[in-house]
Amino acid sequence: MNFKLPRNIISNNILKNVLYLVTSALAVSYIINEQSLALLSLIVIACGVYVMNKSIVIALLVSIIITNLLLSMNYLKDYDVMEGMESKQPKQPKQPKQPKQPKQRVTRQSRQEEEPEQPEEEPEQPEEEPEQ
Numbered sequence: 477m478n479f480k481l482p483r484n485i486i487s488n489n490i491l492k493n494v495l496y497l498v499t500s501a502l503a504v505s506y507i508i509n510e511q512s513l514a515l516l517s518l519i520v521i522a523c524g525v526y527v528m529n530k531s532i533v534i535a536l537l538v539s540i541i542i543t544n545l546l547l548s549m550n551y552l553k554d555y556d557v558m559e560g561m562e563s564k565q566p567k568q569p570k571q572p573k574q575p576k577q578p579k580q581r582v583t584r585q586s587r588q589e590e591e592p593e594q595p596e597e598e599p600e601q602p603e604e605e606p607e608q
Contacts, residue, residue, distance in 0.1 A: 495536040
């Protein structure tokens, strides 16, 4: 399975550097998005094509194209549920951490400021029924 491309395209250092950059950016995005199966397929396909062809440019191009095709067709989904097992809790998105508020020193004055004065309510008197 030898691909015949002109030698100046395959041996172009700029193309190699661009492919290294694109592949590393894809690998980082797969790690951030927790797509371990996509990262594994990118590495395995690149290694397999490189062993067959000995050209890093072709190996990276083919692995990027095939991995993205598999992702777009939803073949590389990570399933959290094993076959025959039900998940007890649905996977919830991570909540961003809220910054801690500094502890404030409690004094008599701060307590008085926190407790607003409530006006005293007059007790309601029952309405008198008209005499007949």
